[in-house]
Amino acid sequence: MLTERQRGVLEFIQCEQREKGMTPSTREIQHHFGFASQTSVMQYIDALERKGFLDRHARKARALITPVQKVRITDIPIYGQIPAGMATLTEQTIEGHVSLDTRSVNASKNGRTFALRVRGDSMIDAHILDGDIVILEDRKDVQNGDIVAALIDGETTLKRYVTEHGRPYLKAENPQYPNLVPARELRIQGVMVSLVRKQMTVQRRKRS
Amino acid sequence: MLTERQRGVLEFIQCEQREKGMTPSTREIQHHFGFASQTSVMQYIDALERKGFLDRHARKARALITPVQKVRITDIPIYGQIPAGMATLTEQTIEGHVSLDTRSVNASKNGRTFALRVRGDSMIDAHILDGDIVILEDRKDVQNGDIVAALIDGETTLKRYVTEHGRPYLKAENPQYPNLVPARELRIQGVMVSLVRKQMTVQRRKRS
């Protein structure tokens, strides 16, 4: 699809953007490759745009846009332990952020995406561990069998949502934990769409 | 820390960068806020830089750098099934990309980071499932107990690296799989630092 030189130019642009935080100007590209004229650069940029490897804002400085950057990177807030309902999911309870592109997660456009740090091993049989970051989506359509974050007795827990005989309850994926049958209402805060785990290596485990 | 107006300017810059893919020029900021002069904008940028909310490359166009963007987002290539050694980890075998910031992963600066899609359930007791994306780092210091991608008999497998009586072998985290004791050499391709899982929701599972 791309000639060798064209790929070189594209790589340089992407590399510069990553390192410097901005796309290089035509002159900078020119000097990096030792061209004697900007027109050479313009030709490459034209070709790259024509082939869809690049976007640009015409007549703006440093206005190249590599598709890599265009990938919607969602900055997902991680909430720690949540004492009460969604009302308290404010900035103060934010523990950190995960940034990943939308395709990595199953996230849809509509619906708020957020993340929770898992406490405890109640979902261990679903292979969700203590310390894992679970990415959830505020969705309406909760299905039987989905893993959800739900508010029960003023506390948020991660459980599997199961309906039996038309009545929903929350099932822990660990035989040591009881199922939770809601007394009155069951408030689903989010449906699990993805999971991120930081693997503890040996030396890291020793430190902590 | 910031005056109300200063925060407004910062928010505008960050917002523009996210939507347009590039930081606005002083004129663009000026017109957005209705200032009659760029100098007002310059003052805000000076203040924001002084207070550490902004970085800039002096005398370059659109060279503002917001700390948000400065978060190192590593674009990690995902390799599918790898037939042979690292030599074949070329672009052709790339299955896709995950983008996440460096803090989400345990990635260090040195060392190449890459990702593998897990096939099979040989690591199920380490809670790594079929289809999970494992993020690995090309590192020298492999520790006893680390989970590694290793090349054995011309195939790459994900196993736990265990040394016993000074001799290393590869342990599957599933009793149905045998341990692999290397006949000659054991080539470690990467140490697992992180894991990303796309949770299959019920309707998605039906589709696939």
Place this chain on the structure above:
DNA sequence: CACCTTAATGTTCAGTTGAACATATTACGC
């Protein structure tokens, strides 16, 4: 009131930047 910080104005300037022009070279298939 004096004093200070923050905010805004109007203007000028040198350097940067994307774009266009016509032309030349190289490589490759036929």
Place this chain on the structure above:
DNA sequence: GCGTAATATGTTCAACTGAACATTAAGGTG
């Protein structure tokens, strides 16, 4: 050898851009 596409050159231009200058205005504090 001929045609085509990719690659490269030299130059010019209008527009854009960050920066600096000297001044002014508003708001709060003592």
